[in-house]
Amino acid sequence: MKKIQIHFGLSILIPFICSGLSLLSVLTGFHSASKTAAHTQWLGLPFLFFPASAMTLIGGIIGFLMARFFLAPVETFMEATRPLVPETSPPNGHEDEMQRYRRVFREVGSALSRMEARTLFPDIVGESQSIREALEALRKVAPTDTTVLITGESGTGKEKMAEALHKRSRRSAGPLIRINCVSIPDGLLESELFGHEKGSFTGADRMRKGKFELAHGGTLFLDEIGDMPMALQGKLLRVLQEKTIQRVGGDKDITVDVRIVAATHQNLEKAVTEGRFREDLFYRLHVFRLMLPPLRERREDIPFFCRDFTRTTGVAVSGEAMAQLVAGSWPGNVRELLNVLEGAAVFSEGGKILTQHLSAAGLMAAGESGRNEAVLAEAAVRFQEKSFQLDAFLKEMEKRILMEALKESNGVQARAAEKLGINPRSMWHRVKKYALQKDDPKT
Structure with missing residues (x-):
């Protein structure tokens, strides 16, 4: 047998509750008076009927006015925010007013947070659900110093996301230094990252700072990190752990204050399993992951x-x-x-x-x-x-x-x-x- 449910709107419930409270107060007062009065024979039902009715009516009117006063602005807000709130069907086929209010306020809050993310990152193009979620994640992680790993197929805009992250970070006044780990020959990549001392190898006629030193106080974007040679991955792990580097040919530890943002089109979990990427470095990079969907x-x-x-x-x-x-x-x-x-x-x-x-x-x-x-x-x-x-x-x-x-x-x-x-x-x-x-x- 199907259960019958009866639902009342707040515009009916609020006056009803106020009337009930008014009636309850009259009955309580009558009971107290009858207990304390020296002569109670004149406190009968005829005497009680008129004040009880009047107070109940007054309570109902007050409740009605309260409902109108409080609910009218809420309904105006609900109507104004209708474009921000998707039409959804409740699980049980019915949604009362309180459930509807909670849902709308929740959806409007979510929509406003997405609008904030869109305002913060105007250079990122798109309005799809997936890109809005990526921007919301970017909004939350940008002000921190957390290491970020951006994954996605080639051409999905990973570098664009790294630029947007740097602009909204506390390091925005510092430099954003980029390096593509696959475009530089293995023999030169270490020097590009850490720099070198004069005479450290043939052609090193002067001291040269690497990307880590140049990015001090800012952000270092390691693009295509999945293609970094295994021998260099260990040295990068040391830098991430100790926050110091040594130039090629040098023995002096140089402290660097750099936020790392890495990106790759590869499946790093699979690369770890196949022995092409260090597991410890993966977990150092995989602090906060931002996945970009393909177009x-x-x-x-x-x-x-x-x-x-x-x-x-x-x-x-x-x-x-x-x-x-x-x-x-x-x-x-x-x-x-x-x-x-x-x-x-x-x-x-x-x-x-x-x-x-x-x-x-x-x-x-x-x-x-x-x-x-x-x-x-x-x-x-x-x-x-x-x-x-x-x-x-x-x-x-x-x-x-x-x-x-x-x-x-x-x-x-x-x-x-x-x-x-x-x-x-x-x-x-x-x-x-x-x-x-x-x-x-x-x-």
């Missing part, structure tokens, strides 16, 4: 990159070209997208990038299949509609692709994830997000 997992940010490109170059992107960009696979991520836009701008005429300009710049349609061409065509057509909503369209496309992948994988999520190039956990979250398990029991 294909935040396609809703592509229009924002196009808008930023238009703002800086004056070259617009047509609706058809935008749809093709959104549908791209982007193995090179943001770097590839910006390179394609820059190349297409060279071929464009009249200050607008068209689809043929993208092809001339080297962009191929995703998969080159008829199915993807149909998606591009649909996007191009719907983009011209006044009611076009990019987020809704992308969600619809994502759901279609997920369902197709699950269908081709016979409902096995792991195989579908491999087919789509995403990790199984990401696949599980997407299936849950779109409730696809209801469409196919095997999912």
